[in-house]
Amino acid sequence: MPSTPSRLPCLPVAVDVVALTVRDGSLNVLLVTRLIDPFKGRLALPGGFVTSGEDVGEAASRELAEETGVERVPGHLEQLATYGPKGRDPRGDVLTVAHLLLAPDFPVLVAGSDAEHADWFPVAEALGGTLALAFDHERILRDAVERARSKLEYSPLAAAFCGEEFTIGQLRAVYEAVWGTRLDPRNFHRKATGTPDFLEDTGRVSSGDAGRPAALFRLADRARAEPGRAVLNPPLMRPRPL
Amino acid sequence: MPSTPSRLPCLPVAVDVVALTVRDGSLNVLLVTRLIDPFKGRLALPGGFVTSGEDVGEAASRELAEETGVERVPGHLEQLATYGPKGRDPRGDVLTVAHLLLAPDFPVLVAGSDAEHADWFPVAEALGGTLALAFDHERILRDAVERARSKLEYSPLAAAFCGEEFTIGQLRAVYEAVWGTRLDPRNFHRKATGTPDFLEDTGRVSSGDAGRPAALFRLADRARAEPGRAVLNPPLMRPRPL
């Protein structure tokens, strides 16, 4: 049984998860509608308080599973940053450890109206102010998107948005959605296939889509083992935002 | 008066600071000798518990000032990551928000033997196991060094290790100390002076050292305003570790 040292100053500690995915060519974020105060009825990042005996990463994983109804949420989960504890919750000081999930577009279970349920929303709307997120969640989302954008430059994490196997075109679509830019398919193909320890040809090809069938790739073992490592070296350069 | 919401699970929250500097051509870290249990007598990162009414960044700043005896510690302070709360403190669950300070080599006040005082130690020794840091501080230090190394690749933060004004040679010495490599002085000079929004020539020159006097530079306004922004684009590439 985990003990809590007494006689030490103590704070409520929460975790929040910014779960990002690519849907219909644009970046989306998982949000829940709050059923209780504070911010009752407003949209917020999925999250909750850390319970005793778990590390913050485990708490983030647990909350994500609880609020999506998905037992083993796919994708890459990493810690983002810690916010607070001052002035971010009307109930008082609350520290929150934000996490970032980069995941393929998985279906969330839509619960009945009596349970808090999560759904995907375009990041552009969430940051546009039209959705009015609870707490400081808009700021956290903004940081998360920036982190995701810069991670794609040098790490193999774009693949976390795809399934186990994917085509170069799908991978490029991830970059275009996250960066909000267009990339030249030919130059992207050259960089993606030419980078050592990044992709592995499965030998199979995709089918059913429009156009010529594309070769299916998966992450190289090295890239899967260390998802944060800089394999794109020199990095893939992010073009002008327009 | 900041309130703490009741009826919420609660954790002791600490901050730790990995303060790095360059001394005698090698990377050093600020450590304190613990005067109380747990880990009494062992070396540890400066840090302490977050007190009510302050954000974690403020707490890190305050602890740093308290343990060094320096009122306004110079350099660049940023959040590193959050660790725990499970299994890192023998007293029980304690969450710690680690911070990273990149600073010029400032003198620490050496207090009497009855007060906890900080001093600089070579990172190589601290990570070599010879110093046996308290808690999970060796792991935190390892992460901090890796963060610092990668930040130098694309951000102007190397200048945080220097004073207000510095020569290209001093800046290069920072890179060599942090990365543990040698860099070609001519190519480094070309990259440093050729990168827009990075350095600003002060017009003055250094003197007194060996060799030809060097031009003194300072950080460009743009780089000082956003110390984390990627100005080195494409990044400065880190050579083989040996």
Place this chain on the structure above:
DNA sequence: AGGATTATTGTCAAGGTGACGATAATACGG
């Protein structure tokens, strides 16, 4: 079958990097 669409392979010029020569300007030892 013909057109549309996406994948892949190349070509080429421009820009950045790594390796290294050459010169400049100062401190120091004799």
Place this chain on the structure above:
DNA sequence: CCGTATTATCGTCACCTTGACAATAATCCT
């Protein structure tokens, strides 16, 4: 005072990567 050691700065050159874009291949759709 002079030659030497040391560090700063400027240049050169081959090589690599990128950005722009032509050309061909292999499917789907109508």
